[in-house]
Amino acid sequence: MTNTRVAWAAAKTNDLSALWMPFTANRSFKQAPRLFARAEGTHFFTDDGRRVLDGTSGLWCVTAGHCRPRIVEAIRRQAGELDFAGTFQMGHTKAFECASRLVNIAPPGFDHVFFTNSGSEAVDTALKIALAYHRAKGNGAKTRLIGRERGYHGSNLGGTAVGGIAANRKMFGALVAGVDHLRHTHDLTRNAYSRGEPEYGAELADDLERLVALHDASTIAAVIVEPVACSAGVLIPPRGYLQRLAAICARHDILLIFDEVITAFGRLGAPFAAEYFAIEPDIITTAKGITNGAVPMGAVFVRSKIYDAFMSGPESAIELSHGYTYSGHPLACAAAIATLDTLQAEGLLTRAAELAPYWQDAVHSLAGLPHVIDVRNIGLIGAVELDPVPDNPGKRAHARFVEAFRRGILVRATGDVIALAPPLIIAEREIDELIDVLSGVLKSVAD
Numbered sequence: 327m328t329n330t331r332v333a334w335a336a337a338k339t340n341d342l343s344a345l346w347m348p349f350t351a352n353r354s355f356k357q358a359p360r361l362f363a364r365a366e367g368t369h370f371f372t373d374d375g376r377r378v379l380d381g382t383s384g385l386w387c388v389t390a391g392h393c394r395p396r397i398v399e400a401i402r403r404q405a406g407e408l409d410f411a412g413t414f415q416m417g418h419t420k421a422f423e424c425a426s427r428l429v430n431i432a433p434p435g436f437d438h439v440f441f442t443n444s445g446s447e448a449v450d451t452a453l454k455i456a457l458a459y460h461r462a463k464g465n466g467a468k469t470r471l472i473g474r475e476r477g478y479h480g481s482n483l484g485g486t487a488v489g490g491i492a493a494n495r496k497m498f499g500a501l502v503a504g505v506d507h508l509r510h511t512h513d514l515t516r517n518a519y520s521r522g523e524p525e526y527g528a529e530l531a532d533d534l535e536r537l538v539a540l541h542d543a544s545t546i547a548a549v550i551v552e553p554v555a556c557s558a559g560v561l562i563p564p565r566g567y568l569q570r571l572a573a574i575c576a577r578h579d580i581l582l583i584f585d586e587v588i589t590a591f592g593r594l595g596a597p598f599a600a601e602y603f604a605i606e607p608d609i610i611t612t613a614k615g616i617t618n619g620a621v622p623m624g625a626v627f628v629r630s631k632i633y634d635a636f637m638s639g640p641e642s643a644i645e646l647s648h649g650y651t652y653s654g655h656p657l658a659c660a661a662a663i664a665t666l667d668t669l670q671a672e673g674l675l676t677r678a679a680e681l682a683p684y685w686q687d688a689v690h691s692l693a694g695l696p697h698v699i700d701v702r703n704i705g706l707i708g709a710v711e712l713d714p715v716p717d718n719p720g721k722r723a724h725a726r727f728v729e730a731f732r733r734g735i736l737v738r739a740t741g742d743v744i745a746l747a748p749p750l751i752i753a754e755r756e757i758d759e760l761i762d763v764l765s766g767v768l769k770s771v772a773d
């Protein structure tokens with residue numbers, strides 16, 4: 327008790343130095359911390375008791391809203407029943423139940439799922455599966471991995487290498503050999519203020535043909551893209567782009583990996599973005615919303631042709647030498663099952679489609695406010711792009727994020743983009759509140 331008191335007192339006196347915070351300006355945060363103490367539904371509550379409307383589903387993960395009783399109870403129950411059991415040459419029933427439930431809602435043909443603990447691990451797992459798949463098929467020279475400029479695929483080495491955000495890459499040397507990148511699709515000259523998928527840019531998918539011409543298809547294992555690139559500023563694919571990319575992949579026996587860490591589980595109004603865009607990728611990575619953010623978990627969905635390619639050697643041999651101590655952790659599986667129950671019972675896997683027209687109008691009402699150079703939206707995602715302060719990229723959006731938090735809404739600043747992705751349970755009047763407050767912030771923050 328005394329120790330807890332001391333620790334709490336220390337935190338209260340702003341001794342925040344022990345924690346090295348991820349993707350954070352540690353020094354400036356610690357001078358003026360923003361701390362949450364609890365959350366419920368569409369709101370966070372700060373340590374000093376203020377209500378903050380969650381405009382970003384935490385970090386794009388709390389899709390069904392915070393502290394949902396069914397999920398909380400499932401985690402509690404599981405912790406008291408089976409806290410841990412491994413899944414290496416052993417198993418537990420929740421992991422199998424969870425996998426079956428997940429493949430039931432996955433797009434047709436995705437009959438197998440590999441568990442990880444995060445999106446980053448899901449991405450690195452998918453990349454390794456792609457490499458090993460071609461080797462198992464006798465195409466061991468197919469080793470090159472293709473990402474895309476401005477892509478974000480987590481912070482592990484593989485994901486950083488195929489990612490396309492300079493700030494995330496430049497500190498870490500050569501990363502992984504044999505990686506190349508497609509051009510990004512962001513083009514405000516042609517597509518500013520698009521509602522939904524932008525009209526121009528499908529031909530940018532042909533950039534993959536350029537890389538095939540350069541490297542030869544016989545050396546390329548996989549292409550990984552986010553159907554909607556969220557972290558680098560909500561870049562929505564031009565109409566027809568993903569179809570074209572998928573066709574080129576199929577033509578050259580290149581696996582198409584959809585990184586759906588953000589888009590899976592209803593964010594666009596369909597359970598998966600693959601269905602929303604009517605594309606058939608080979609591998610889908612997920613995390614975040616899979617447990618409603620309540621317990622860390624990731625999952626890689628693969629088609630049977632991939633799983634089956636590994637099932638040909640001696641039956642006693644391990645088919646894929648890869649996995650994590652906590653792959654299929656009981657608490658994560660219990661949370662995922664309860665999350666699916668919640669999403670299905672409340673129609674949340676498709677609710678974004680119902681809300682999308684209202685959301686679109688609300689978000690686009692921000693056009694014309696000071697410094698706004700674009701507004702865009704898809705599903706229950708919105709973005710406002712600001713013209714950057716010369717020589718100080720990101721400053722303008724960060725200042726508005728800080729003021730928005732002060733006024734009681736949580737938005738996400740990434741570069742000079744303000745991104746919005748509220749929980750799928752959000753009410754229309756809460757959308758109004760979110761946009762009204764943000765509008766006030768955009769009007770009032772000087773510079």
Ligand code: PXG
Pocket residue numbers: 385386443444445446447449478479480481552556557558585586587588613614738740
């Ligand atoms: N892939 C994608 C597409 C992601 O968006 C990851 C992989 C990595 O997931 P983990 O669970 O390892 O963090 C992500 C994560 C933001 C933001 O505000 C986005 C993410 C994480 C934190 C913040 O843009 N995306």
